Amino acid sequence: MDLPILYYDETEWAKTHTGNKVNKKHAIAGTQNIVIAGKTIIEEGVSIRGDLATVKIGKHCVLKSRCVIRPCLKMFSKKPTMCNVIIGDYVFIDEDCVVNAAQIYAFVHLGARAVLGNGCVIRECSRVLPDTVIPADAIFPPFSTIGGSPARVIGTEPLCAENLMTEAMTMYYDNFVPQQRATTIA
Amino acid sequence: MSALLQYNKIKYECTCGKWRTLPDLFFCRQCFKIKCDDCSCREIDVIFCPRCLEPSSPPDARLKKHRCTNCNDCPNCANVLSARTENEKCYLLCQHCRWSSRDANQEDRDNIRSWPSKENPFANELNEVTAYMKRLEKIENAPKDLKKGKSKAWSAFHLKDKFGVQQMVEKRRKQLVPEVNPIDVHAPTEAPTLEDEMKGRSDVLRTLDQVIMQPLTNLSESLLPVKVALQGRVLVRCDECERTLVKRDFGVATYKFKISSFAREFVPDIRLSRPIGELKVGQTSHVLLSITNLSLSPLDLTLTPQSGERTIQCSSDPIKLVLPSPKSADSAAPGVHAEQSDVIVFRQHNRVGLRLDVIPSESDLSSPVLDLLITYSQDGSFSHLAASEKILKPEESGVDRILSARLRIDLN
Numbered sequence: 001m002d003l004p005i006l007y008y009d010e011t012e013w014a015k016t017h018t019g020n021k022v023n024k025k026h027a028i029a030g031t032q033n034i035v036i037a038g039k040t041i042i043e044e045g046v047s048i049r050g051d052l053a054t055v056k057i058g059k060h061c062v063l064k065s066r067c068v069i070r071p072c073l074k075m076f077s078k079k080p081t082m083c084n085v086i087i088g089d090y091v092f093i094d095e096d097c098v099v100n101a102a103q104i105y106a107f108v109h110l111g112a113r114a115v116l117g118n119g120c121v122i123r124e125c126s127r128v129l130p131d132t133v134i135p136a137d138a139i140f141p142p143f144s145t146i147g148g149s150p151a152r153v154i155g156t157e158p159l160c161a162e163n164l165m166t167e168a169m170t171m172y173y174d175n176f177v178p179q180q181r182a183t184t185i186a
Numbered sequence: 187m188s189a190l191l192q193y194n195k196i197k198y199e200c201t202c203g204k205w206r207t208l209p210d211l212f213f214c215r216q217c218f219k220i221k222c223d224d225c226s227c228r229e230i231d232v233i234f235c236p237r238c239l240e241p242s243s244p245p246d247a248r249l250k251k252h253r254c255t256n257c258n259d260c261p262n263c264a265n266v267l268s269a270r271t272e273n274e275k276c277y278l279l280c281q282h283c284r285w286s287s288r289d290a291n292q293e294d295r296d297n298i299r300s301w302p303s304k305e306n307p308f309a310n311e312l313n314e315v316t317a318y319m320k321r322l323e324k325i326e327n328a329p330k331d332l333k334k335g336k337s338k339a340w341s342a343f344h345l346k347d348k349f350g351v352q353q354m355v356e357k358r359r360k361q362l363v364p365e366v367n368p369i370d371v372h373a374p375t376e377a378p379t380l381e382d383e384m385k386g387r388s389d390v391l392r393t394l395d396q397v398i399m400q401p402l403t404n405l406s407e408s409l410l411p412v413k414v415a416l417q418g419r420v421l422v423r424c425d426e427c428e429r430t431l432v433k434r435d436f437g438v439a440t441y442k443f444k445i446s447s448f449a450r451e452f453v454p455d456i457r458l459s460r461p462i463g464e465l466k467v468g469q470t471s472h473v474l475l476s477i478t479n480l481s482l483s484p485l486d487l488t489l490t491p492q493s494g495e496r497t498i499q500c501s502s503d504p505i506k507l508v509l510p511s512p513k514s515a516d517s518a519a520p521g522v523h524a525e526q527s528d529v530i531v532f533r534q535h536n537r538v539g540l541r542l543d544v545i546p547s548e549s550d551l552s553s554p555v556l557d558l559l560i561t562y563s564q565d566g567s568f569s570h571l572a573a574s575e576k577i578l579k580p581e582e583s584g585v586d587r588i589l590s591a592r593l594r595i596d597l598n
Contacts, residue, residue, distance in 0.1 A: 001192040001458040002476055077271065092190065107441070109189060117281065124441035127189060135282035137268045141236045141417070142441045150265050150282045153236070158209035159432055160448040162441060163480075168190040 003171045010178040021176065036061075037089070039173050053082040058089035058106065060169040067097040072119040083119065090169045094130070101134075105142075107165040122146070125161035129154075196456060198449070199592040201225060208456075211449035212431040214424040218587055220449055227425050230418040234438040237266065237414050241438045253413035256299055260285050261400060261409035269298040278411055290408040301411045304402045311369075318369055325363070451480050453591050454487055454509065454560055459531070459539050462597050465546045465554055470501065472541050473556060473597065479509035479536045487562035491542065497557040498550045498597065502542045505529055512536045544597075554597040561590045 014022045018038035026042060028034065030050030036042075037059040045066040048055055053071035063069070071082045085099070088106030093099065094114070101116040105123045110116070111130030118136035122128070126140055129147035140146055145155035158164070197205035200222035212221045234241045235254035242250065258267045260280035267278040267287075275294035278287040278301065287301065288294075295301070306312070392405065399412045422432040433445040459474040479485045486508050491500035512535065531539035546554055 001195070001461065003190065004460075105441075111189075123439055135265045135280075137281060138266050139237055139239075141234075141239065142439060150263050152264065158207075159443075159446070160209050160450055163448070163450065164191060164193075164209055172190075 003168065003175050005175045005177060007177060007179045010180060013178075019173075041173065041176055054084040055087075056084065057087045058091065060089055060166075060173060061087060061091045061093070062169065062172055063093050064095040064097075064112075066095060067093050067099065069093075069099045072100050072102050074119060088124070090165045092165070092169060092172075100136075107162050109165065125157055125165070127157055127161075191457060193457070195458060195596045197594050197596075198453070199594075205594060208450055208453065209448070211453075212422060212424075213447050213449045213452040214427065214429060214431060215447055215452075216427045216429050217424060218589060219424075219426070220453065220591065221424055221431065225425055226431060227423040227428070228420040229423065231421040231434065232419045232438055233416050234419065235414055236417045239439045242416065247416055250416075252416045253303075254416060255413070257414040258301055258411035259399070259414055261290075261396060261412050264395065264399065264412070267411055287411060290410055292410070301413075303410055303413055304400060304407070306402055314369055451482075453589075454478070454485055454562055455480055456558070456560070456593060456595075458595065465544075465551060465597065467546055467548050467551065470543045470545055473544055473595070474531060474539060474541055475595075476537055476539045477509065479511060481564065482511055482513070483564045484511050484514070485509040485562050485564060487560055489540070490559045490561070492557040492559050492592075494557055496553075496555065497594075498544050498546050498554045500542055500544050500556060502529065505540060507538060509538060510536055556595040556597055557592070558595065559590060559592050561588055563588045 008021075012024055014024055016022070016036075016038075018036075020036050020038060020040045020042070022028075022042045023044045023046070025044045027045065027047035028042075028050065029048070030052070033050035033054045034048055034057070035054070036057045039059050040057055040061040040063070042048075042063045043065040046063045047068045047070075049068075049070040055069060055071065057063075069085060069087070071085050074081050074083050083102055085101065085103070087099075087104045088108070090106055091104055091108045091110075093110045094112040096113045097110050098115045099110070100118050100120075101122065102119045103121045104110075104116075105121075105126075107125045108122050109127045111128050111132065113130055114128045114132045114134070116122070116128075116134045117138065120134050120136065120138040120140075122134075122140050123142040123144075125142050126144045126146060128134070128151070129145065131149070132147050132151050133149035134146065134151040138151065140151075140153060143157045143159065143161065144153040145157055146152070147154045193207045193209055196207065198208050198211060198220065200206055200211060201219045202222060202225040204222055204224060206222045210222065212226060213219070214221055230244075232241050233244060233247045233252075235257055237257035238254065240254065240256070258278055259265065260267050260283060262285045263280065263283045265280055265282045267280055269276045270279050270286075272294065275296060276298055277292070277294045278298070280286070292301070392409075396409065400409060403409060419434060419438070421430060421434070423430055430445050431447050432443060434440055435442040435444050455478040457476050457478070459476040462473055463471060465471050477487070477489075488504055488506045490504040491502055493499050507530070529540055529542075531541050533539070542556070544554075544556060
């Protein structure tokens with residue numbers, strides 16, 4: 001099904017010159033350490049812990065409401081270190097996700113309420129089913145459907161997942177329009 | 187993604203008669219046929235470890251018994267075991283269930299590699315038996331090889347012992363004949379009774395998953411780290427012309443394709459445009475669809491609703507339209523209402539929104555299914571391209587083939 005048109009109140013949202021749309025009721029800390037490429041939508045109540053380490057988010061991503069993104073902790077022999085989080089392009093993170101991952105590659109879909117453990121890596125074109133708990137240090141190859149608690153690879157994604165995800169995320173951004181403009185068009 | 191765009195509601199018919207979603211289908215550019223998982227050939231392209239993404243060659247993988255030597259899984263919950271160092275020695279720890287290699291009475295090691303695994307106690311005997319069978323095979327095949335004339339040593343030359351060669355040959359032949367020492371037969375042992383087995387058993391029973399991961403470990407022994415099984419990455423071929431349909435790029439963890447012919451890029455992609463309202467018996471309901479052309483050339487297509495026994499009745503007439511290709515559509519103004527008909531709802535780039543009228547009957551309500559047939563043809567540039575890439579012969583190009591696809595839409 002085509003994605004529905006979502007209207008938002010322009011007074012509650014901030015738009016950057018690169019096309020990012022961020023809800024003003026966010027909980028983003030350490031903005032100087034957060035790099036967002038562009039055309040990314042960040043909804044209400046999203047928490048990004050840029051004060052702990054650098055967070056990089058690619059273009060055309062969607063972070064639905066109340067999800068948490070925080071850097072992962074790695075224990076080195078000298079001292080514990082917070083590692084950077086890198087999220088690729090065209091990544092969809094559904095509501096109430098807790099992302100403690102080291103790296104999420106491009107074209108990944110995280111289902112609602114998924115919990116990603118400390119320092120896990122999810123490769124391209126994968127899908128995490130809703131309510132999945134991924135343990136720490138796990139790594140998943142491209143095109144895997146991940147589900148269960150503890151998470152396992154339970155299937156494969158269609159091989160054209162890249163095109164599907166690009167289309168879906170572009171459509172999501174195009175259909176995410178401010179209320180006033182929508183009324184004037186109509 | 188297929189989950190976001192709800193592709194699971196629309197099934198296309200494959201050439202073999204199975205119903206699959208469009209992202210799961212392939213299209214053979216030579217046979218002009220839709221292919222699914224079941225009617226295509228698959229072969230292993232690369233063997234790799236899913237944890238460290240290290241590739242290994244087939245003989246290497248066979249040598250390692252299709253297991254990765256570096257990566258270990260938790261025997262309890264099949265999760266990644268992470269290495270922890272203490273006093274310059276390391277042990278393995280599962281971060282999910284807190285199992286550690288110390289639980290299995292394993293001493294800490296200098297490096298994370300080569301943790302022991304349970305070997306088959308009869309491995310030596312098995313090897314002996316296979317070696318014996320191989321020797322027997324050699325002896326059995328000797329007369330056949332002789333007939334074929336493979337072995338030069340057994341020519342007629344040895345019959346006339348002119349220069350005393352016969353003796354020499356005989357001597358050498360005796361040396362060449364492999365030794366055959368039959369292996370002793372096992373004395374039958376008494377099968378353990380259930381009571382015996384239950385006696386030495388610890389309180390903790392193992393789950394089926396744990397037993398499958400380490401079938402050789404007895405219940406009295408503690409579980410050892412499981413070596414991660416290697417995975418194969420497949421290459422898809424058409425089963426008729428054996429042309430490659432999907433081949434991944436070089437590199438294990440790549441998501442890009444060297445060759446790809448997904449059905450989405452050739453067949454018109456039909457999706458539900460808006461959710462369907464409540465269906466009522468005898469009343470006309472609207473089904474809003476969107477058709478997208480993702481192929482390289484404009485599509486000339488006809489959409490015909492089919493009526494059958496188990497399908498919902500559609501009162502709309504067949505729809506004929508031309509869909510521009512994504513390339514040429516970029517220059518056109520978006521959102522132009524090109525045709526003011528009541529069937530076409532919107533026209534946007536390479537996508538058209540349609541409205542179909544359906545009249546459900548009593549029997550349809552439990553599982554309403556809309557059956558559609560699309561016949562489509564391209565303007566020939568597709569076959570020109572195929573000819574330039576040497577997929578088709580030059581004389582075959584330029585011919586507009588009329589193709590058809592049948593699909594079922596679940597209206598629930």
